[in-house]
Amino acid sequence: DQQVKQNSPSLSVQEGRISILNCDYTNSMFDYFLWYKKYPAEGPTFLISISSIKDKNEDGRFTVFLNKSAKHLSLHIVPSQPGDSAVYFCAASDTNAGKSTFGDGTTLTVKP
Amino acid sequence: DVKVTQSSRYLVKRTGEKVFLECVQDMDHENMFWYRQDPGLGLRLIYFSYDVKMKEKGDIPEGYSVSREKKERFSLILESASTNQTSMYLCASSLGTSGRNEQFFGPGTRLTVL
Numbered sequence: 001d002q003q004v005k006q007n008s009p010s011l012s013v014q015e016g017r018i019s020i021l022n023c024d025y026t027n028s029m030f031d032y033f034l035w036y037k038k039y040p041a042e043g044p045t046f047l048i049s050i051s052s053i054k055d056k057n058e059d060g061r062f063t064v065f066l067n068k069s070a071k072h073l074s075l076h077i078v079p080s081q082p083g084d085s086a087v088y089f090c091a092a093s094d095t096n097a098g099k100s101t102f103g104d105g106t107t108l109t110v111k112p
Numbered sequence: 113d114v115k116v117t118q119s120s121r122y123l124v125k126r127t128g129e130k131v132f133l134e135c136v137q138d139m140d141h142e143n144m145f146w147y148r149q150d151p152g153l154g155l156r157l158i159y160f161s162y163d164v165k166m167k168e169k170g171d172i173p174e175g176y177s178v179s180r181e182k183k184e185r186f187s188l189i190l191e192s193a194s195t196n197q198t199s200m201y202l203c204a205s206s207l208g209t210s211g212r213n214e215q216f217f218g219p220g221t222r223l224t225v226l
Binding site: 045046051093096104 | 147156216218
């Protein structure tokens with residue numbers, strides 16, 4: 001039973017446009033959510049996070065939105081840049097458990 | 113900067129061999145994790161450890177064991193490697209025991225079992 005799902009394996013956008021990556025979860029115990037970015041031949045790196053008590057968190061070009069009732073979160077990147085091309089992983093944590101559950105990842109390609 | 117290093121970037125082993133994957137972090141993090149990454153399956157947690165000599169099973173522990181004798185070092189052991197363990201293995205660490213803390217990942221070890 002996959003508790004964190006990223007239903008779009010890939011996404012392609014034009015440079016300068018908005019990229020929207022989506023993530024759904026099923027476990028109501030999850031109370032903290034993180035996004036990681038992964039380039040080929042490197043480990044994932046942390047990008048942005050959000051607590052379940054918030055519905056939005058912004059950091060520069062990156063904004064994460066959380067809809068608790070729908071158990072859905074999304075990552076918005078605007079404007080998208082070619083250097084944003086990477087695999088993006090959504091992760092969800094039950095903060096009492098001390099670990100995160102990751103989604104399958106979405107490969108973002110930003111075309112110049 | 114937090115640094116997580118893994119002993120090998122690429123490894124080729126034979127079926128039945130015992131395989132050791134080593135991970136070292138330099139920031140005094142309590143938590144350490146081992147994942148495998150496979151196409152279409154994302155990152156799956158094998159084992160994690162929240163303290164020296166402590167370990168917890170993740171989602172796919174079968175066929176693996178771990179060792180944490182020192183705080184900075186977390187080893188993944190494949191007792192008898194099989195072809196279905198061919199994968200990318202990623203080690204990570206995080207500060208504290210809360211799931212709120214971001215994880216810092218090593219570069220990964222691509223293991224091929226022939």
